[in-house]
Amino acid sequence: MITLPLILTAIIGFTFAELLSGKFEGHRGKWKSIRIKVKDYTVHVHHWLYASFVLAAMPSNVDHRSFIEALLVGIIVQGLTYSDFYKVVYKEDRPAA
Numbered sequence: 001m002i003t004l005p006l007i008l009t010a011i012i013g014f015t016f017a018e019l020l021s022g023k024f025e026g027h028r029g030k031w032k033s034i035r036i037k038v039k040d041y042t043v044h045v046h047h048w049l050y051a052s053f054v055l056a057a058m059p060s061n062v063d064h065r066s067f068i069e070a071l072l073v074g075i076i077v078q079g080l081t082y083s084d085f086y087k088v089v090y091k092e093d094r095p096a097a
Helices: 004-020 047-057 065-079
Strands: 034-038 041-045 089-091
Touching: 004 065, 047 065
Parallel strands: none
Antiparallel strands: 034 041, 041 089
16 A cells, blocks of 8 residues: 555655766766676666666565665656666767777
């Protein structure tokens, strides 16, 4: 059941991500995204993506699980507000030689 404390916890997660993430697409904030270079490609593990992994992998016996879930959902929702949220694997632009 969704309760006011859970909604407030999700808002806290959203605000936390908003304050620590980049102000716009491509801007690196205090909360760095994970970027892995593979040849000419970059795998960009956005904060919303690894929050999703944590949410999916969280054991069912964790204390205060619903509050942790609400916090993670807030982080995920904030990450999905960027217009490039779907760009997880992309080819690096190379300058012309």
